[in-house]
Amino acid sequence: MQTDSPSEETPADRRRLRVRESIISAAERVFAKEGESGLSIRRLADEIDYSPSAIYKYFGSKDELIDELKEAFFERLLAKIDGSSSADRPFLQRAKACVATYVDTAVTRPFHYAAAFSSIKHALPENGGGPLSWDGFVTTSKGQAFGVLISMVTEGQELDIFDPSLDPVMAAKSLWAGSHGLAQLLIHMPHFHQLVPEEQPMTAKDFIEFHADLQIRGLLKPTDGSGNGRLPGQNS
Amino acid sequence: MQTDSPSEETPADRRRLRVRESIISAAERVFAKEGESGLSIRRLADEIDYSPSAIYKYFGSKDELIDELKEAFFERLLAKIDGSSSADRPFLQRAKACVATYVDTAVTRPFHYAAAFSSIKHALPENGGGPLSWDGFVTTSKGQAFGVLISMVTEGQELDIFDPSLDPVMAAKSLWAGSHGLAQLLIHMPHFHQLVPEEQPMTAKDFIEFHADLQIRGLLKPTDGSGNGRLPGQNS
DNA sequence: TTCAGAAAGTGAACACTGTTCACTCTTGTA
DNA sequence: TACAAGAGTGAACAGTGTTCACTTTCTGAA
Numbered sequence: 001m002q003t004d005s006p007s008e009e010t011p012a013d014r015r016r017l018r019v020r021e022s023i024i025s026a027a028e029r030v031f032a033k034e035g036e037s038g039l040s041i042r043r044l045a046d047e048i049d050y051s052p053s054a055i056y057k058y059f060g061s062k063d064e065l066i067d068e069l070k071e072a073f074f075e076r077l078l079a080k081i082d083g084s085s086s087a088d089r090p091f092l093q094r095a096k097a098c099v100a101t102y103v104d105t106a107v108t109r110p111f112h113y114a115a116a117f118s119s120i121k122h123a124l125p126e127n128g129g130g131p132l133s134w135d136g137f138v139t140t141s142k143g144q145a146f147g148v149l150i151s152m153v154t155e156g157q158e159l160d161i162f163d164p165s166l167d168p169v170m171a172a173k174s175l176w177a178g179s180h181g182l183a184q185l186l187i188h189m190p191h192f193h194q195l196v197p198e199e200q201p202m203t204a205k206d207f208i209e210f211h212a213d214l215q216i217r218g219l220l221k222p223t224d225g226s227g228n229g230r231l232p233g234q235n236s
Numbered sequence: 237m238q239t240d241s242p243s244e245e246t247p248a249d250r251r252r253l254r255v256r257e258s259i260i261s262a263a264e265r266v267f268a269k270e271g272e273s274g275l276s277i278r279r280l281a282d283e284i285d286y287s288p289s290a291i292y293k294y295f296g297s298k299d300e301l302i303d304e305l306k307e308a309f310f311e312r313l314l315a316k317i318d319g320s321s322s323a324d325r326p327f328l329q330r331a332k333a334c335v336a337t338y339v340d341t342a343v344t345r346p347f348h349y350a351a352a353f354s355s356i357k358h359a360l361p362e363n364g365g366g367p368l369s370w371d372g373f374v375t376t377s378k379g380q381a382f383g384v385l386i387s388m389v390t391e392g393q394e395l396d397i398f399d400p401s402l403d404p405v406m407a408a409k410s411l412w413a414g415s416h417g418l419a420q421l422l423i424h425m426p427h428f429h430q431l432v433p434e435e436q437p438m439t440a441k442d443f444i445e446f447h448a449d450l451q452i453r454g455l456l457k458p459t460d461g462s463g464n465g466r467l468p469g470q471n472s
Numbered sequence: 473t474t475c476a477g478a479a480a481g482t483g484a485a486c487a488c489t490g491t492t493c494a495c496t497c498t499t500g501t502a
Numbered sequence: 503t504a505c506a507a508g509a510g511t512g513a514a515c516a517g518t519g520t521t522c523a524c525t526t527t528c529t530g531a532a
Contacts, residue, residue: 053521
């Protein structure tokens with residue numbers, strides 16, 4: 001039982017925190033290089049010169065440790081796309097950069113990003129109620145990063161650039177899905193970006209830009225005057 | 237050493253094939269319900285009343301077995317989106333249905349789909365040359381499903397609906413990324429589709445349609461006459 | 473300063489996992 | 503009928519995450 005007040009932080013507390021930090025940083029180092037499969041408790045224990053069971057005095061389980069790595073990653077990601085979205089540039093450039101930064105950051109730390117979306121809770125059909133409530137979600141780093149996207153959409157609508165009939169939250173989710181998909185494909189299919197029939201040099205960065213372009217285009221205000229947020233020529 | 241000719245198929249061959257089939261179908265049953273983590277060799281052996289080591293007489297490794305499940309899944313997926321894209325309906329409806337079918341099929345068999353994109357070969361930075369050559373790729377079910385998307389894009393361009401300045405392969409990849417992303421989010425985040433601030437009923441199906449709409453909109457021929465395949469108002 | 477109690481750390485063990493290998497048993501063929 | 507190839511097995515190996523009784527170390531109060 002220790003108080004939350006830092007003024008009452010004892011040497012023992014600091015020592016404990018330092019060991020905890022050493023575990024995390026070793027885990028971070030191994031995880032970034034080899035991912036979840038390369039990170040075993042025994043190996044981690046070896047690296048920091050403790051016994052495997054010692055780690056359980058600091059983390060309840062391996063999953064709990066990895067959750068902390070993922071959370072830290074999403075905090076960095078949040079900071080990055082927040083920076084992109086608030087830079088001093090024309091709106092459409094910022095919007096594109098926001099998507100591109102998201103994908104780029106994910107690809108830079110493939111194991112972190114992949115791990116953050118690797119657990120399937122879908123298995124049990126009875127998940128009733130709310131394992132994913134709005135209020136609970138928006139407080140997480142992941143949720144806040146999503147919030148940046150929502151703000152971007154509403155800003156685009158206020159600037160009369162994006163289709164005003166779109167629900168900003170839904171549009172942001174669509175945008176998120178699009179960015180997430182490219183990140184995943186780039187991570188899980190090496191050289192996805194240069195998958196073309198002809199010999200044609202194409203960097204990942206270039207393709208990310210292209211994709212961001214298309215994503216944003218889908219949100220643009222229709223110029224044919226209908227502006228109902230639906231595809232032309234459909235009647236259902 | 238057995239010949240490929242089915243006419244020379246011996247009873248032993250048929251017996252072997254039957255056992256092999258029983259392994260696959262048991263694996264399929266368990267995998268669909270509990271995924272890769274629920275599928276252990278020992279459990280599989282129990283289910284089919286063989287010893288664990290017997291399974292290695294039919295499959296080189298657990299991964300090899302799972303690869304077969306994934307390949308079979310993608311064959312089903314290919315058939316489905318191929319059906320969607322060639323149905324007798326207006327082009328834009330078919331295009332939308334194609335994307336929607338892809339996502340829907342993925343979500344129906346979450347473990348299969350997730351597993352198909354779960355291995356990270358990205359780890360080693362030196363993957364030079366071609367682990368993912370075009371010719372090699374298009375012969376796989378995954379590759380053929382991708383081919384359907386490419387055809388769809390070119391058809392849209394021929395019909396003067398899609399932006400003709402877009403590279404069809406790149407546009408198809410972007411479309412794939414968008415569909416893949418939504419599928420992944422729906423699989424890995426339960427109730428992603430109803431993640432909204434207000435109380436507002438929204439089925440996964442509805443959101444899939446919405447997303448497909450936006451994806452397709454990004455490919456539409458710009459109506460402002462520029463038609464250069466880039467966002468308006470950018471100069472780089 | 474002493475001493476109880478709470479932490480920190482440990483080693484062995486448990487219940488798993490995928491995989492291998494020497495072995496037996498069955499089967500088809502010459 | 504004999505023999506070889508293949509099918510099937512049980513035990514073992516090297517891992518894994520995790521637990522628990524145990525010892526050691528530290529700290530705060532008497």
